Amino acid sequence: MMNVRQGPPAIVVGIDADGTGQGSGALRYAIGQARARGSWVRMVHVAPSVLPEGGMWPTQARETTYLRRAGQQVLDRAVSNARTSAPDVQVDPLLGHGPVVPELVAAAADGALVVLGRESRRGLERLITGATTLGVTERSSVPVVVVPADWEPSDHGRVVVGVKSPGGAGELLSHAFATAAVLGSELRVVHVKEAPEAGAAPGHGTDEQSTARMLETAVHEWSAAFPDVPVETSLLHGEPVAALLGAATDGDILVLARHHRDLRHLVRLGPVPRAVLGSSTTPVEIVPLNGSPETAPLVLERSGAFLKT
CATH class of the missing domain: 3.40.50.620 (HUPs)
Incomplete structure (x- = not known):
């Protein structure tokens, strides 16, 4: 899934299913880091490999096609919004497919760091996304930054x-x-x-x-x-x-x-x-x-x- 480009290593940010990166805090942080380092942002969304329980499709191939298409739509919207809000920062999309943790770890392997959002929702959804954040943090070969969902840039220096x-x-x-x-x-x-x-x-x-x-x-x-x-x-x-x-x-x-x-x-x-x-x-x-x-x-x-x- 890796795309290779010349120049400074990317700031990699994970984008979730609603296209926000667990709230926009993580994306704001990634863009700020890219500016400070003279770098660029790689926005990564990982499409699931199976439909949620209860989903039914005639063939696995059609299911995979649907999930990839839906994931690409999520990523395209997120990238479009990022380019509009930060036109001075180069933003490249990357779509993964399969287990989320290994895909994010692989996408960040050649980056400067990977940025993940710490979402604020409750219940099973938070348990699942929390496990993803912890899994990437424990396995990544590059530094991982976890950002609160509502984070805004500070100027403490x-x-x-x-x-x-x-x-x-x-x-x-x-x-x-x-x-x-x-x-x-x-x-x-x-x-x-x-x-x-x-x-x-x-x-x-x-x-x-x-x-x-x-x-x-x-x-x-x-x-x-x-x-x-x-x-x-x-x-x-x-x-x-x-x-x-x-x-x-x-x-x-x-x-x-x-x-x-x-x-x-x-x-x-x-x-x-x-x-x-x-x-x-x-x-x-x-x-x-x-x-x-x-x-x-x-x-x-x-x-x-x-x-x-």
């Missing part, structure tokens, strides 16, 4: 990144700094130290100081590689989900990691990112990590000029 382990945050910080640089935003790096359970022995101050130093050191190394990105670090206390949601309220996006699955991380997406995805009013970007350590590039200063190697 701030990217917020939540770091779970300061000592091994190289991959995530690399992405966060690069994102802030592209968007011309400042970067806020936060680490949440969870409050001890009732009755547990209190933590040592030296442990907290050590964590803070590790966070500052990791951020300083990447800050030297991105001198034009203003950055601050925050060591927060409390329940992680609530702390991250609070930190993101004055941000344009909250960036979190999806760990490479190994013996330490048996599940693709942890419970904290899952919970944040389900309730954040700020777009949440999930960055897939490949499991290899990454260090900041060596930066030498010569006569006031930074040379990256």
Whole structure:
């Protein structure tokens, strides 16, 4: 189903059956990202492979033809509306057919990121679409941004990144700094130290100081590689989900990691990112990590000029 074109990688946005991408928030976000990156938008709609229960057709071929035609109509309407509202952004359609999650993952494989809407409906429909969002987020090889259905562009000028382990945050910080640089935003790096359970022995101050130093050191190394990105670090206390949601309220996006699955991380997406995805009013970007350590590039200063190697 892939169409290939030259130039910057696409911003891929999923379009649902009503042609809105789970509300227009996701499409607005995708268009804004395309503008900021000098890129373009690939609008993807996946037609189902079978009719809803109760649908009857004489042959499977006629059923497939009907579903493809209906899916193409949905996509054509969505693309037409997008081109009218954002004539300065190149928009290309892509129609998939079959299981939604694999089709969306494949459509985004050569993109810069994939944007999905977090819809607000209830009941079985929300359960199904929620499973699609989670499935793509857990399987995509590129970052996935989940956007509330009613999201409107903000002008905070701030990217917020939540770091779970300061000592091994190289991959995530690399992405966060690069994102802030592209968007011309400042970067806020936060680490949440969870409050001890009732009755547990209190933590040592030296442990907290050590964590803070590790966070500052990791951020300083990447800050030297991105001198034009203003950055601050925050060591927060409390329940992680609530702390991250609070930190993101004055941000344009909250960036979190999806760990490479190994013996330490048996599940693709942890419970904290899952919970944040389900309730954040700020777009949440999930960055897939490949499991290899990454260090900041060596930066030498010569006569006031930074040379990256």
